[in-house]
Amino acid sequence: MHTEPQTARHPINRWQHPHRFSAINHTGERNTKLVLILTLVTMVAEITTGSLYGSMALLADGWHMGTHAAAFLLTLFTYYYARKHADNPAFAFGTGKVSVLGGYTSAILLGLVALFMLGESAIRLLSPAQIHYDQSILVAIIGLSINLLSAWLLKDHHHEHSHHHTHQHIPKQTDTPKNHHAHEHQHHQPQHHHDHNLTAAYMHVLADALTSVLAIAALLLAKYAGLNWLDPLMGIVGAIIIGRWAWGLIRQTSPVLLDADPDLAKQQLIRQRLAPLADHGIADLHLWRLNADQYALMLSLVSHQPKSSDAYRQLLTDLPWLAHITIETHTCEPAHCPGGTF
Incomplete structure (x- = not known):
């Protein structure tokens, strides 16, 4: 029986390589979890205290904390998704842009928060509401303290990087x-990688910290100098600054997502x-x-x-x-x- 000669197969391993271009930030993910827990505890405490003592300021800040908790959940989901699919061949060049997409989405949410603040402050400016100064100042100080701690945790430290590998x-x-x-x-x-996902979470915290600082200044002047109109005015100023931050993050992330450099x-x-x-x-x-x-x-x-x-x-x-x-x-x-x- 005639048998066809078998042709030797050359190994092609040296021409093959993974396409894993994902900067995994374990430190950022861990610190975001800590900030989420801190935010949730504060949110529950403020809503519970506000309900028991009838404080609208505490209730409002408690639900406001809930919006930031949602943003941190989005950040954590982005980290999880990028890590889970880092070696998925369905992603031609890995999941490096998942972090960028998370940052872009959070920037949109931050912009919506700015629009809400702008609208609410404009209404308060046209139709002033009664302000409980002592409770409001206390809530603002507590919020500022928590935000400063959260900002320190979310500061983008140098994290894990890829190692040198060359294939040609x-x-x-x-x-x-x-x-x-x-x-x-x-x-x-190894080199420092920019994490848009963590930057977006950091900006949420900074936005809240800025709001607290402006609120404390406005409330103190309103209480002791009778300048009640400063409270909604500071809200408008904060909304404009936060809106500029959101727009800046959108301008950073959108070209990456659109392959436009x-x-x-x-x-x-x-x-x-x-x-x-x-x-x-x-x-x-x-x-x-x-x-x-x-x-x-x-x-x-x-x-x-x-x-x-x-x-x-x-x-x-x-x-x-x-x-x-x-x-x-x-x-x-x-x-x-x-x-x-x-």
Whole structure:
């Protein structure tokens, strides 16, 4: 019986690599849990005390704490989802943008809080309500103390980072096709990663702290100087400042989610690094974020004599923010390129 010879299979492990571009912030997640517990305890205490003693100020601040608890739950869910799906192949470049999406969503919620504050303060300014100064000042001081502690816990400390890893495919010159892809994946030495998810939670706490500071100042002036209109006016000022914070966070996160990088300096830097290559032209260059800090590059080069992928990699390898590189080269035939440079 004739048996077909079996062809030996070459291992391709050295050309394969995971696409896990997720900056897991265990410290931020742990501290957010502590802040959530602190917020929930304060919320229950204020609502219970306000109900027993008929204090609208305590009740209002207690339910206000509930909105921040919801924001912290969103932050924790984002951390959980990113960690759970970090190695899920359904995400082409990992879950690095999940944190950015969490920050964007929290920024929207923060903007809605600012609009609510603006509307409520405008109503109070037009139709002044009776204020229980002593209770309101006490609640504001308690809230400020809790917010300062929460802000200290949520301050974005330097957290866990990826370790250096490089994988590259260098085709042999003898069997390099005229059009080929040179694919490289690299992680650089540990560096600080920006966590938009934690930043959003931090801004919620700062917004509440700012509200408390403005409220204390307005209530003291209203109580001792009779300037009752300062309380709603400070509410309007706080709403405008919080709205600007929310807008700033939206402007930071939305380009990342849309693969739009307004920082053209990085593209220009890549072009400058490739400029020393003689007889090479850049046909296409795409640079986009994989998460808040790391970038992927897809590059298409044209040359009469393309080089190996290692030659191109050496020009870009020291850029710490460039984590994933794919290079495509095209050989320009003499019939199509009779002479000259690109």
